[in-house]
Amino acid sequence: MKNRILFIILFFSLLSYAQQGTVNIIWKDNAKFPLNEGNSVNIPQFDYSNMEYKDDTSELFFRQRFPVSGRVNPASFQITNIVYESISADLLGELSINKIPTSINQKLESAHARNKWYAEMRFSPIIKDGSGYKRVKSFSYSYNIGGGAFNFKDTQIITNSVLASGEWRRFYVEKSGVYRISKSFLQQIGVNVNVDPRKIKIYGNGGRMAPLKNNIAYPDDLAENAILFVGEEDGNFGDGDYILFYAEGVDNWNDESGTNNNLYANKTYYYVTSSGTDGKRINDVVQPTDPATVTVTSFDDYYYHEEDLVSIARLGRKWHGEQFNVNNSQDFEFFVPDIDLTSPVTINVSAAATSLTATTMGVKANGQNVGTVTFGSSSGSNVAREGMNSNQGFVGTFTPAGGTITINLTYNNNGVPGSNAWLDYIVIKPKRFLKGNGKQFRFQYDAAGGNTGVLEYQLTNASGISAVWDITDIYNARKVTNESNQGQFSFRAQAGEVRKYITVVPSDYYSPLRDSQTAVANQNIKGTIFNNSQGQFQDIDYLIVTPAYLNSEAERLANIHRTSSGLNVKVVNLENIYQEFSSGKQDIAAIRNLVRYIYFNASSDDKRIKYVCLFGDASFDYKNRIPNNTNIVPTFHAYGGSISNYSTSTTFVSDEFFGLMDANEGSITDNAESADVAVGRMLVTDATDAREMVDKVAAYLHEESYGRWRNEYILVADDPDEVVSDFVPQMEGVYNMVVANKPFINVRKIYSDAYIQESSSGGYRYPKAKQQIIRSINYGSLIVNYLGHGGEDGMAAERIFEKSDAQELNNENKYPLFITVTCELTRFDNPYRPTCGEYLYWNPKGGAIGLITTTRSIFVNAAFGFNAALPEHLFAFDGGEYPSMAEAMRMAKVAEGNSNLRVVSFIGDPALVVAIPKPKIVLTEINDVPVSGAPEALKALSFVKLEGQVTDEGGNLLSNYNGELAATVFDKPIDTQLLENDGIANGDATDFKVLGEAIFRGNATVAGGKFEFNFVVPRDIRIPVGNGRVSFYSKRNNVLEDHTGFDSDIKIGGINENAEEDVTGPTVRLYMNDESFISGGITNDSPIFLAFLQDEHGINTASGIGHDIVAILDGDETKPFVLNDYYETDVDDYMKGSLKYPFSDLEPGLHTITFKAWDVYNNLVTSEIQFVVVGDEEMRLEKVLNYPNPFVSYTEFWFTHNRPFEPLDVQVQIFTVSGKVVKTINQSVSTEGFLCRDIKWDGRDDFGDRIGKGVYVYKLTVRSVSTGKKAEKYEKLVLL
Known part of the structure; x- marks a missing residue:
């Protein structure tokens, strides 16, 4: 230990x-x-x-x-x-x-x-x-x-949980009170009663919510409760023996959340065991011996009505009950026995309303006007307004006329028919006499805290009361016995604090309830979480919290980081956390308390836990009241008097709560609370979601994801409006920071206002900007950063990126981090309305690897500050190690300290680090001239040789480095103007520079740390001489290691007057999905278009007017697919190259692609390919044939199908012309493309004998193993 x-x-x-x-x-x-x-x-x-x-x-x-x-x-x-x-x-x-x-x-x-x-x-x-x-x-x-x-x-001490050993059973209660547990009940839940009853113990932490604030005391394990065991003295559990104990239900007022109901649970669990030492028992109250200075004959009672039926705005922790619209006047009845009619009753009403104008609610008690609740108008970001008549909501008093109190609430909609009000709760606080009435009741004297001396509580009509228990400390109840059941019963207590009591009434014991699952398995999170496989202490880097049914995928994620990231990762099931840290109830603070336990028990400060992954979706509904709820791993929802609880501006949902470790933190009510641990959430709800998202993490770290896309960074900015005009200047600031500190990054700028705005039936749009965003993401980018207006459905009022775009992205193995500093793009806690950000994350073969994103509205000043602060941490401008994406977000939020940044969350795996390659790759020679020797500019149509090397950060050649280089040569930067489409300037910005056209994109071998490659400069470069740019990327052979570099001093411009002539265009071969495809064959609805090009001088990618590489689908030349960025040369051969372009969601039927490309001399090649898209629902066969045909002793059966990568059962039956089966071939196949030619036949029958020459009929049947769908075709063959 x-x-x-x-x-x-x-x-x-x-x-x-x-x-x-x-x-x-x-x-x-x-x-x-x-x-x-x-x-x-x-x-x-x-x-x-x-x-x-x-x-x-x-x-x-x-x-x-x-x-x-x-x-x-x-x-x-x-x-x-x-x-x-x-x-x-x-x-x-x-x-x-x-x-x-x-x-x-x-x-x-x-x-x-x-x-x-x-x-x-x-x-x-x-x-x-x-x-x-x-x-x-x-x-x-x-x-x-x-x-x-x-x-x-x-103080943190590593201890074992009480659940670590022994036999345990559990039961539950719903309300607070004294419970009687019989021998038969314990037998029903599986407790062994054949033991010494003095060994029987009850554990549980009560029905209260665990405190949000870290410095409020709460047990860090199941607490033992004192019990009264009637009949245990003889050491035998007799049939008439029973247990009495005080159980706290879920019906307790909570200041932190302003509710009488437990937000997370409807049951309070208690645990029973007979293992170990004797149990804790209820002892007598030690009464003061001094004479009483105050006599207490009445007490302050508390009654409430609160139903949690609806979340008005689907925001925050506030839930409401009865609705007031058509039924605008409703009565609520309370009965208060032995009420003191001389003392006023305090009433508190909490309610909210939605209305376009101010409205009111009248409050009456037994017909008396008590006051009026006032509601402001709900407009703008305020979905509803809280009712007030003071800073505490509505507070009033009235004089009772009897024990029955009827509260009437009447809502006045002020003449606005669409207005609605909802009741949160009614609380009344009457004075009651300390008088027995045949029912157990709790009591307290509120004035005790302000008194000194000794209090004497005097109860009358007490013959039915066997005792009074002091339940101030619910785990250590103490008793004052009413000897001989006297009618007058009194006891004394020291004044100076408010103590809580309950009467014990044998005729009114409560009965516990049996849960569907009574047996409790042994567990010991606290005692074993730090143990490694050898049982030794090891600090924890990463905690994954998951429900049990997702445990296998959570463990797979953990193993990925154990092997790839070298992290010590622990996976803990939610159910076990609740069992140990919140007495079996769902409670967000239980998760946080486990994180704190790990954090403060680290062997040193620098080895404290770094990452927490919440492996499951979340919802505004903790209790599954709504259909198709997604409360898998609960999250923190804001509440407080300092915020509007129904405003998208001030409420927030935040997983940051689970990373707040300091003692004064937890309620998230001020700027000073700053996260110590990076937290991320993986939005998964079932095993399929979990597998797909973990697959993306595995792919991000796999060799297939290494590529030149890791040098790319996309900046997307909204256009200006009358309120905010500085989106572009802000993004230019980010650009300047990034290129100054990480100049190897190729920044692509997509600023809406630099594109022509078009009018459509749905409003103004930027179709070219939208197209460029999607194309750039599909091409591949390390980071996509958007700054501007937005919402749950997408980015910008002009819809430059929408939900459907997120779902259709096809950037497999090139998943970017999305930084979306806009309003509500990823409001993940509303199951009724999936958001654009969620679809970005959920896309199984595209979209994002992670999102630093907003879950609620964000103020523009907070958005600007955070967006500007993030790159410094994400790219480690200080020269340190790159932090994980979630850690970079945490550091930026802490540095900014703006409370509005609570709305920024990380979606994804919090331990993932952005895949930034290592430095550095340098250009050393141009056409055999050292770069330090002022080589000539690269002229149009000139042959160029570039040489370079891979070095360490100190510039020393890595002579043992072997791998492959990807190089891109860019023409000079382009000056681009903002168009002021809406007649509004972009702050101080009028124009900006973007990367020049890529004039060469090729690949070369790196041997001994050195490389060279050749190409011919396209005719279409811009002629004036200026600085271009070379971008390098290299993947090392047989090692998951990559490097990056750049050169921005290379000169480009001018014309080679002595260039040789070339009037011959390139050659091209076209396919769909793979090179076995034959034009006219079938594909799925998202096929990959393949083009293989060859030319003696190379292919033009310089984007000269009319000289783009394009694909025209079905003759629609108004929507060409520009493929320049997708073309790259073969390794060490600039004359040959290829491109792959993923189409998506094509309509079923015949399609034609017309392909055009140009060589660097602007000679054209045009080619065409046809294909038939077949929906994935049915199994489809096309192009069934055997080859060769006719044949003598060998033939192959070929066919195309629409089930690539799936296991298929294939059967070929050969018939004579009269219908007799002579041969049956059964074989299982799986193809990477749509063509299969794996079935072979030697011309012999089922007995191995040669069959006669002639014409035969065969039937080819293909069945999908995955779906059971099948298809068949008949064809003829000839045997010679």
């Missing part, structure tokens, strides 16, 4: 040192500040990175986060030398005048994430100044690191 207790008390008073700085604020007046989803407000503005605007309260703050060397002392924080300027009230725009303070109210907080410290300053930059207002123009600030004493304490 390994024990680790960390207790650090740090005193910095002698070590503190000051930090300081100065800030200037540049203000901009009368401007629209973009929020999200096209919404904006007119407010004074300054640099977006420092602006924090609260949409729900209309408040403006200055905020700045920066790294520091340690925890800051908030008391030392000072803002001085403030320079103000006046601002008129009319320039305040839509700021809330009432919220503007009279001082800046500065605040400095510390944020801590994985042993790194950050400070965040925040203040109000506009304040009241007498009858006017003024704003901060500049200021100085100072603070101390350390200063004063503070405690950072976390």
Whole structure:
């Protein structure tokens, strides 16, 4: 066993040192500040990175986060030398005048994430100044690191779970109270009752939700509960013996979530065992001996009505019950026995409404008007509005007239018929006398906390009450016995805290309930999770959390990283986590608490767990109330008084919760909470999903995925609108950062406003931009980064990328990381509406390997800041190791510190690192002239030889390096203009540069670290001389290792006046799917088009006007498929090359592809191929023949089919012309393409004898083993 207790008390008073700085604020007046989803407000503005605007309260703050060397002392924080300027009230725009303070109210907080410290300053930059207002123009600030004493304490001890040994059974309860457990019930659930009853123990943590906040105490294993075992004294479990114990149900108020119901579970599980030592028993309360100073004869009771039936906005943790529309007035009845009629009853009503205008709900109690709940209008991002009459919702009081209390709620829709209201809960708090009534009841005296001395509780009519139990600590109930069942019964307790009690009434014991699964297998997560295969301690790098039914695929993912990434990976089933960490109930904090257990029990800080994978989809519905729910691994949903619980702007869903390790974190209510562990979610719901997504991870790390596409990076920007015009400037900033720090990356820019906008019946569109996005993704790109407007259905109002596009992507083995900084593109928690981001991830043979994406609306300033911060971490600008995709996201979010970034999540495997090749490959010679010797420019139609080498980062030749090189030579960069399609400028940007045309794309051998290749420069290069670019990529032989490099000093331009003549076009061979295809054959609906080209001077890929490599499908020349990027030469032979292009979702029937290509001299070749697309539903046979035919002693049976890669059962029966079967051939085959020619026959019958010469008929039958579908054809053969 390994024990680790960390207790650090740090005193910095002698070590503190000051930090300081100065800030200037540049203000901009009368401007629209973009929020999200096209919404904006007119407010004074300054640099977006420092602006924090609260949409729900209309408040403006200055905020700045920066790294520091340690925890800051908030008391030392000072803002001085403030320079103000006046601002008129009319320039305040839509700021809330009432919220503007009279001082800046500065605040400095510390944020801590994985042993790194950050400070965040925040203040109000506009304040009241007498009858006017003024704003901060500049200021100085100072603070101390350390200063004063503070405690950072976390205790973790590696222990065994109580479930590690012994025999265990479980049962459940639903409500809180005193339960009686009989011998027969224990027998029913399988407990061995033939034991000493003093050994019997009950464990369980109660029905409360585990705290979200890490510093709130909660058991980290099943807790033993004190019980009262009646009749155990004789050591024999008699038939009349029984157990009494207090069980906590799922009916408890929870401050963190504002609900009376457990959000995650409807059952509280308790566990029974007789193993080990004697069990914990209920002892007597130790009463104070001092005389009473306060006599308590009544108590504060609590009643509630709360039904969780509907999630109005499908957002957050709020659920509601009864709906108020047609039935706008409803009654709710409570009965309070022995009510104190002299004390007012407090009532709290929580409700919400959706309406285009303000509405109200009247509250009455037994006909008395109590008050009115008011609802604001639900507009913009607010799907609904919470009812209020105070900061705590609706709170009122009334005087009771009797024990029966009828609460009437009447909704007034203010004349708007479509308005609706929903009740969340009603809570009433009456005073009751401490009087027995034949029923058990809980009681507490709320004033006890404010009193001193001794309290005496006096119960009347108590003859039916056998005892009162103190249940303040539910695991250690204590009793005060009512000796002789007296009618008057009293006991004493120390004042100063509110203690909770329950009366024990023998006539009203509750009965436990039997679960469908009572046996509990032994388990020991805590005691064994750190054990390796030899049983020794080993730090954990990566935790995968999965339901049991997905365990096999989760383990396959773990094995991939154990072997490929060298990580120590542990897979833990959800059911076992709940059993051990939340008493058998679903609870998100149980998962988090396991992560913390692993995190803090690491052997050292630098070996703490790095990654957590949530292996399963999630939903807004924790309890499977909706059809086709996807709550596989639950997620965190936001809730709180500081946010609107029905707003897509302020609510969020966040898996970051599972990575918040520090003691003060967990509720996710402020900026200071910063994740320590990178968390990712794999959106899988069943074994098929899981297998497909793990297959993509395996493919990403497999040799087949290595290729030149790993040098590519796509930037996609939305066009400007009246609210946001800076998408292109922001992306140009990203471009400049990337090329400055990682110049080997080939950045492809697809900015919508650089394309012609077209009008369609559905609105304005950018068809060319859309086409370019899809084509570029299918070609292959390491990263696709989109910045702009968007939503669940796709990117941009012009629909430049949609759900259907995500589903149809065909980029197998070239899966990019998608960075989509837009609103709600991957709102994965709504099963009713799958999103574009989800389809990107789910595509089994295309789409994304992972997404850094948004699950809710994101404010534009947060989006800009995060998008600009991410590349620094993703590409490790500091020169360190590349982090995983999820870790890069975590670091960028921590560095930015913007609370709105909670909406950014990682979808995919969090341990995957972007497949960036190693440096470096260098160009050494051009036409035998060293690059340092000013070689001549590459002229049109000139023959070129380029030489280079693969080196280490220090520039030393890797002489033992052998592999294959992929090289791309680009013409000079192209100046491109933005078109201002909507008449709006793109911020300060008017034009930008893009990569030049690829004038050569070829392959060469690398031997001993050196390579060379040749090509002829196309006629179509742009003639002016300038700097081109060479991009290199190389895969090492027999090793999963690749390298990258570039040269941007190569000169391109001019014309070779002495070029030899060439008037002969290339030759070409066309196929579908494989080289065995014969024109007119059959294919599936997504065939691969193959073209093999040859020319003495090479093929033109330079995109000269009219000289593209194109495929025309079915004669539609308005939609050509431009294939320049898909062509590359054979290895070491620039005269030969090929291309593969995946078509998708073609209609069934005959299709024709007309293919055109040009050589570098612009000589044309045209060719054509036909094919028949057959739907995948039925088995299809075509082109059935035998070859040779006629034959003497050998022939082969050929046929085409539509089931490539599937196992097929083939039968050939040969008949005489009279119908007699002379030979039957049965054979199983599987083909990579659509042509099979594996069946052979020697002309002998079933007995091995030669058959006579003549004409025979044969029947060929093919059956799919996978589907059982079959097809057959008859043909003739001739035997000579």
